[in-house]
Amino acid sequence: MAAHATSKTSESSDKVSVICRALRRAIIEQALAPGAKLPEDALGERFGVSRTIARHALGQLAAEGLIELRRNRIAVVATPSWQEARDAFDIRIELERLVVRQLAGKLTKSQIAELNDHVDAEDRARGGTDAVSIRLATEFHILLAHMTSSPILVRYVSEVAYRCCLTLSLFSRPHSTECAINEHRAIIAALAKGDEARVMELMHHHLDSVANRALVAPAPQRGRDLLDILAPYADEVASDRVVKLPKVVRR
Amino acid sequence: MAAHATSKTSESSDKVSVICRALRRAIIEQALAPGAKLPEDALGERFGVSRTIARHALGQLAAEGLIELRRNRIAVVATPSWQEARDAFDIRIELERLVVRQLAGKLTKSQIAELNDHVDAEDRARGGTDAVSIRLATEFHILLAHMTSSPILVRYVSEVAYRCCLTLSLFSRPHSTECAINEHRAIIAALAKGDEARVMELMHHHLDSVANRALVAPAPQRGRDLLDILAPYADEVASDRVVKLPKVVRR
DNA sequence: GGCGCTCCAATTGCATGCAGTTTGGCGCCC
DNA sequence: GGGCGCCAAACTGCATGCAATTGGAGCGCC
Incomplete structure (x- = not known):
């Protein structure tokens, strides 16, 4: 049933690959929903490896677009627009x-x-x-x-x-x-x-x-770009008072 | 001329990305030919970072298919068949x-x-x-x-x-x-x-x-799979003496 | 009550150190 | 001379440690 082909592209049996596979599966099965945080420590502890390895795995998954990685920030499962x-x-x-x-x-x-x-x-x-x-x-x-x-x-x-x-x-x-x-x-x-x-x-x-x-809704919100969604509303109040994008918007 | 778009996918300004970009360019300009070795130490020293970072960069490039990474082996620039x-x-x-x-x-x-x-x-x-x-x-x-x-x-x-x-x-x-x-x-x-x-x-x-x-030659050799190339020749000598794939074949 | 500030715990960025594996070169034996 | 095996150097796999950054709780001020 499974076991099709032995060679996974650049993915063999080192710990990094194991973690990648596990996370990938967790993500596509929604055990990890979009937006979920993935701290390096927690992953390392969970999989019994050091932070170095967890970090490397996160790098790979980011390259695949499954998670988002921002400098000095906790990695999160990607939430595509x-x-x-x-x-x-x-x-x-x-x-x-x-x-x-x-x-x-x-x-x-x-x-x-x-x-x-x-x-x-x-x-x-x-x-x-x-x-x-x-x-x-x-x-x-x-x-x-x-x-x-x-x-x-x-x-x-x-x-x-x-x-x-x-x-x-x-x-x-x-x-x-x-x-x-x-x-x-x-x-x-x-x-x-x-x-x-x-x-x-x-x-x-x-x-x-x-x-x-x-992808039912072709236009409305749901996209994560809250700034765009609020843009028309921001226009209304623009002359009213100075809106300097309160914290909640940055989310 | 340059400066199109600010957001490179998951690639900002950390040291890893810098090294990736440098290596990528070196590879496509053939400064690094296919098969060239990329030891972590050497990269780290050359770019003034630790081996950890060099290693991480190699991981990214491997994910892109530009280099080949085999366990316990020096990374090499990919040589596609x-x-x-x-x-x-x-x-x-x-x-x-x-x-x-x-x-x-x-x-x-x-x-x-x-x-x-x-x-x-x-x-x-x-x-x-x-x-x-x-x-x-x-x-x-x-x-x-x-x-x-x-x-x-x-x-x-x-x-x-x-x-x-x-x-x-x-x-x-x-x-x-x-x-x-x-x-x-x-x-x-x-x-x-x-x-x-x-x-x-x-x-x-x-x-x-x-x-x-x-890609002029549709059939002949050039592909890196030396074993396949030599298969017909191996047949000739198979009954002659026992050929146990001498080291040179493993490349 | 709400807003802003400060400071600390949480977390990442990165270098270094040690153990295990591979490489290839030297010497030994045939 | 050629092939085989051993050994040291080179290299990777991974963990740990330290400095730097973040974000959020708590506190004071308006």
Whole structure:
């Protein structure tokens, strides 16, 4: 079921990688919600390593965009803005179209079986929590990427998929998994049939609909940029009294 | 000329970032050729920091795929295989098509001027070394990405462009820059005109031709996987005497 | 009561030190 | 002479320690 490929890009078995994997998973399963603080000491203590190692792990995750790192500040789980979420999905669509284009008609029987097994697992997990469903759905896409045996593509798809995962946990709640699962099955079928154009279209539609279902509000607030939200209001009072952005705004 | 945007993704002004930037530039200008060793001590001494910081910087660059990091081994500048190079270019094509799609017809006059200035700089640098030409050409693409004001897109385009840069230095020598410059101008023109389909086609063709010019040999060796290359030869002697992969093979 | 100031605990930024692993060079043996 | 093994130097993996910065509680003033 698991155990696809041995070589993770630049990620072997040192302590840093272990912590990265653990945190990554905690984040995409929403055990660590966006905004959650990640002090180096606490991580080090929790994982039984020194602060140096925890720090290094945080650096890696920051490079992946899963956490935000500001000088002299406690690291926090990233809280992408709505626009960033949409951008991530747009990139993801292009990357995954590339994945299925490379894969169409080139999958072995055992690979197809592996994909079907995974979707079966998704099916079984429908009773469980949303977090697990989301993680499994994401892993389906990463599994596909692995089958291209292009390490670079695997890396980028994984990263951007995790980021999308993160935004899903931010913006969506109900997340009807059923159609997603059906779409996964349809993609497998089209891949097996080797219909390149159709599978690209399917993947495009699949990701786009997930994005649209999740990122419902195209304009209003929710984005973390409180300053922008308040800008029109600030205008009203600008001439009234001097507003020097009280602390609560900096959040 | 420079100074586009203030926020580099998760990269501010700490010592780690400074070292990353320096190394990145050294690598893409081929001052550090693929395979070059990067001992932590040496870096630390050279940049006046401790090994801890140098190590952290190496970690970041490894995450970007510019260097290779193996446990208990000296870090080396990455030497992508031919296949990895081709994969990188394929990804890059998709990402940059997305860039120009988003940008078509949406550029301000000053942005267009900035782009033209940059290409002028490329033109002036034609007399200089290849390394500088390649760097400027790469920076043109990154400049475009910046104009989408999508930090994620900037990050991915930058990374993959740097990787391509690295492979260019590995596989190509002459690198006729002229047509590349003309193609850059054509892209700017199409962007200004707002012809989305055409500019996507132009970008696709531009990158594809750069890739094809550089990655000349589709099959032979050059890929770093010496074991595969020697496999047929090994067969010949297999029954002859027991070959237990002498040290030289492990590279 | 609300606002601002000061000071201290919490936390990060970074260097150093020690232990374990790899490298490659020297000498030994065939 | 060529190959094998051993050993020291080089290097990495990681923990700890110290200085610098932050942010927030407590206190005084308006």
